[in-house]
Structure formats: C-alpha cells, structure tokens
Amino acid sequence: MPRNADNERHWHAIAQRYDVEPGPINLENGYFGRMSRAVQAHYLEHISFINRSNSVHVRQCFEQGENVEIRRELAGLIDVDPESVAFTRNATEALQSLIRNYNRLQPGDQVLISDLEYDTVKGAMRWLAGSRGVEVIEVSHNHPASFDSLVQTYHDAFVKYPRLKLMALTHVTHRTGLVMPVAAIAKAAREQHIDVILDGAHALGQFEFNLAELGIQFAGFNLHKWMGAPLTLGFLYIAPERLADIDPDMGESHYPATDVRARTSYSTPNFPALMTLPLVFEEHRQLGGAAAKGARVNYLRDLWVSQVRPLPGIEVLTSDDPRLYCGITAFKFIGRDQQVMVDRLLKEYDVFTTTRSGAAFGTCIRVTPGLVTSAADINVLVNAITELNKD
Incomplete structure (x- = not known):
C-alpha cells in the first residue's frame, strides 16, 4: 500500500x-x-476582480498572455504539447466537439460504443448516424468483467464489423468505476485502423497515465472532478499530428484552422475559474x-x-x-x-x-x-x- x-x-x-x-x-x-478553502478563496477573489475590471484585464492581460501560461501548465500536468489542448466547459463538451467534428467518416462506415459509455457520448455517436449516414454498433460487456474479457469484446467486434472507423472508449466508467484496459484496446483498434476517442472524465486526478503510451490521440477531460477545480472547466486533447482530422467547430474562426482551440466553440469563458487553475495544479502536486x-x-x-x-x-x-x-x-x-x-x-x-x-x-x-x-x-x-x- x-x-x-x-x-x-x-x-x-x-x-x-x-x-x-x-x-x-x-x-x-x-x-x-x-475546491479546497484556499482555492475557493482564490476563485472568489478572481470573481470580484474580473467583475471590477471587466474587459480591461481580460483583453489586455488574460487574452494577451495569462491564458497561454495556464494552458502551458495544464499541458505539463499530462505531459503533452500545449498546442494539443484546448479548454472546454467540461468533458462532455470536449467529447461532443471531437465526435461532431471528426471528418474521416463516410456514409456506410461503422462507429462503435459500449453499454458502459456515458449517455451523452452514446447520444453523440448515435447523432452521427443521422448526420453522416454511418451505422452505430453497440456492444455489451460480459459481467463480471475481466481484463481479458474486456479486450476480447473489442477484438470480436473488430472482426465482426469490418467497416468500423471510429469508437468511443471510457477510461473510468461512470457507473461502476471500472477502469478499462485502454492501452490494449487502443492497440487492437489501431491495428484495424480504427480511431479511438477517449472519455477521460473520471481518470484525471485519480491515477497517473501517459496518453502517448496509451496510444490515444483524441480525448476529453474534466478538471472539476478529481482535480478540485471550480465547475465549468474541462479540456480536449488532440495529438498535433492528427489535428487535421478534426474540423474547426461549426466554422469557428476566432482561431486559425491550425490552432487546436478552433476545434471547440469560442465563447466568453469563466475567466475567474481559469485564473484559479495555477493554484489548483499547485495543490494537486503538494498533495502528491x-x-x-x-x-x-x-x-x-x-x-x-x-x-x-x-x-x-x-x-x-x-x-x-x-x-x-x-x-x-x-x-x-x-x-x-x-x-x-x-x-x-x-x-x-x-x-x-x-x-x-x-x-x-x-x-x-x-x-x-x-x-x-x-x-x-x-x-x-x-x-x-x-x-x-x-x-
């Protein structure tokens, strides 16, 4: 122990x-x-400050540099390139953006979900059927699950459904806390040229992982579950070499097409919450x-x-x-x-x-x-x- x-x-x-x-x-x-008491106090201070300064600080300071440093710290948290992450309001928004904007599907292709996926992820993948003309395949995992049975379920699906091009995979299932053998499943998917979008909502902050070692190129995460950040904070990850496979979100033009931040909707974010993240990351490290x-x-x-x-x-x-x-x-x-x-x-x-x-x-x-x-x-x-x- x-x-x-x-x-x-x-x-x-x-x-x-x-x-x-x-x-x-x-x-x-x-x-x-x-949030810890210290994080909460920091957050409230930022709320008051942004309310007083309004757009002056946001336009002159936050958008001109503070957000770049915060994004750099976030990327360091999971050991990825800062150019591979973009803030969202939560993991759901991140995953919906990735699924909605994935551009490698053709009518007649198949996409895969399991019974253990989060409902909004299932909904987004089923939405692809109407919008892209794909077929949604859903598998159910044997219960009780074992490492081998989980991997075998996907091996069997990959053989049975040769038109599979995209799959959702949940790192930590929200219903039971089952931790999926992501690396083994992603490896098998990669061998069949199937892309994986990983739901990491419950993974970040509960255990250490390396996305490159897992073989994951697309993922969405929460910061308000196990990291102790204010609500309204999540982020998406796209491996830089795969950026072109995710379209800018609904013609998003605030950032150039070469910027990962164009892959999710641009809006007025919760600036005070974002400004609180450096302390959140510091406390996370201090706790071990x-x-x-x-x-x-x-x-x-x-x-x-x-x-x-x-x-x-x-x-x-x-x-x-x-x-x-x-x-x-x-x-x-x-x-x-x-x-x-x-x-x-x-x-x-x-x-x-x-x-x-x-x-x-x-x-x-x-x-x-x-x-x-x-x-x-x-x-x-x-x-x-x-x-x-x-x-």
Whole structure:
C-alpha cells in the first residue's frame, strides 16, 4: 500500500482544508469534487476582480498572455504539447466537439460504443448516424468483467464489423468505476485502423497515465472532478499530428484552422475559474498528485468492498483486479429496487449515494469516497449495507 493511504491522521489534516456542509455522509463524490478553502478563496477573489475590471484585464492581460501560461501548465500536468489542448466547459463538451467534428467518416462506415459509455457520448455517436449516414454498433460487456474479457469484446467486434472507423472508449466508467484496459484496446483498434476517442472524465486526478503510451490521440477531460477545480472547466486533447482530422467547430474562426482551440466553440469563458487553475495544479502536486489521491480513495474503496462482497445478498459489480478499479465502485442489493435502497441508506443511516443505470447489468448503486471521507465514514456504510441486507 502506498505510504499514507491508510494514515487517518494525515488525511484528516488534509480534510481540514475543505469546507463541508453539515449533513449526510457524502459518498457521491463522483459528480464533482470540492475546491479546497484556499482555492475557493482564490476563485472568489478572481470573481470580484474580473467583475471590477471587466474587459480591461481580460483583453489586455488574460487574452494577451495569462491564458497561454495556464494552458502551458495544464499541458505539463499530462505531459503533452500545449498546442494539443484546448479548454472546454467540461468533458462532455470536449467529447461532443471531437465526435461532431471528426471528418474521416463516410456514409456506410461503422462507429462503435459500449453499454458502459456515458449517455451523452452514446447520444453523440448515435447523432452521427443521422448526420453522416454511418451505422452505430453497440456492444455489451460480459459481467463480471475481466481484463481479458474486456479486450476480447473489442477484438470480436473488430472482426465482426469490418467497416468500423471510429469508437468511443471510457477510461473510468461512470457507473461502476471500472477502469478499462485502454492501452490494449487502443492497440487492437489501431491495428484495424480504427480511431479511438477517449472519455477521460473520471481518470484525471485519480491515477497517473501517459496518453502517448496509451496510444490515444483524441480525448476529453474534466478538471472539476478529481482535480478540485471550480465547475465549468474541462479540456480536449488532440495529438498535433492528427489535428487535421478534426474540423474547426461549426466554422469557428476566432482561431486559425491550425490552432487546436478552433476545434471547440469560442465563447466568453469563466475567466475567474481559469485564473484559479495555477493554484489548483499547485495543490494537486503538494498533495502528491494522482498517485496519492488515487491510493487514498482506493484504500477507502477496499475497506468497504472487502467486507461487503462476501455478503450473500450483495453483488459488487466492479472487479478487484487492481488494473481494473479505482475509488469508484458500484454494487446491488440482489432482487431489490436499488433506488428504494439508496433512499433507505439516506433516510435510515444518513449515507448519501446514487443510482446509475443504462448498462446491460441494470441499475446499480454507486459509491464514491472523496478526500474528506474517513475510514469511520466507510464503517457507517458497511454497517448500513449489512443491516439492510438482512432486512
């Protein structure tokens, strides 16, 4: 176990950097993350300043240099060329821009999604059927999933559907936290000349990765989940050598066609949020980066899963293969209405979780600890599940 992952005193001190509203134990930290108190204060200062200075600072300073440095820092975070990233409001906007503007499809081509993709990604890929005349292929993954079964599902699809040209792939599935074997799948896709658009919404900040080593050339990310940035911040990535394969967004002309920033809509962004990012990145590094954050939430995940998985009335839907999970994990009360059980967890035990649906295995309950979650909080969850399971 990485150093400090199980050190409650260490993580209690870190938790004190965050303001937490009194109320239920929040185990639904997958929606969006908290800003630290320092980041929040910095953000509020920027809001006040931009409100006072208005366009004077934005036109003279932010657009003339500050944004370039912030973009450079972002690129350094994932070790890519600054010319390969462009800010968006979130991962969804980034992924929709990449899918909408991918220009290598012809009528009759096929595109691929799985049951585990985010709904807006599925929707965007299905939109291609009407706008480009392509056929959408959807595969369902075997459950329970293994590393080999996940890769094999894609191998089989690539053989069965020889007209495949583009596929969506989710790094960390939002329903169960399953971590897909991206490098192996992308390698198999590349051998069949299939391009991959990666949904990295939940990956950034939970674990370390290298896009070049993964073989990924198109991706979208969030900064407001595991990085602790203000809401309204995400970004897209396009490998520089593939820029021409993504058209400027709906004739976007604020940037030249040679600029990656032309691949998403130009608008008045949340300047104060963007100006807060240098502090967000600094705090991320001070905490030990994704390695430390990921180790902590994985430890908390293992605490409850190890005690709940053996229960006969409970099905944990996420693998224990360390290659395939992160802090997010989902489970079911077998034969029960999952929404009813989520409501009971909240009403009877003051534990806040959420249901997720849309996968082949049906509705599940997602549990997502965060940096303010303690081992004591996890013990409350375990006790709640154990008692409800006997009911």
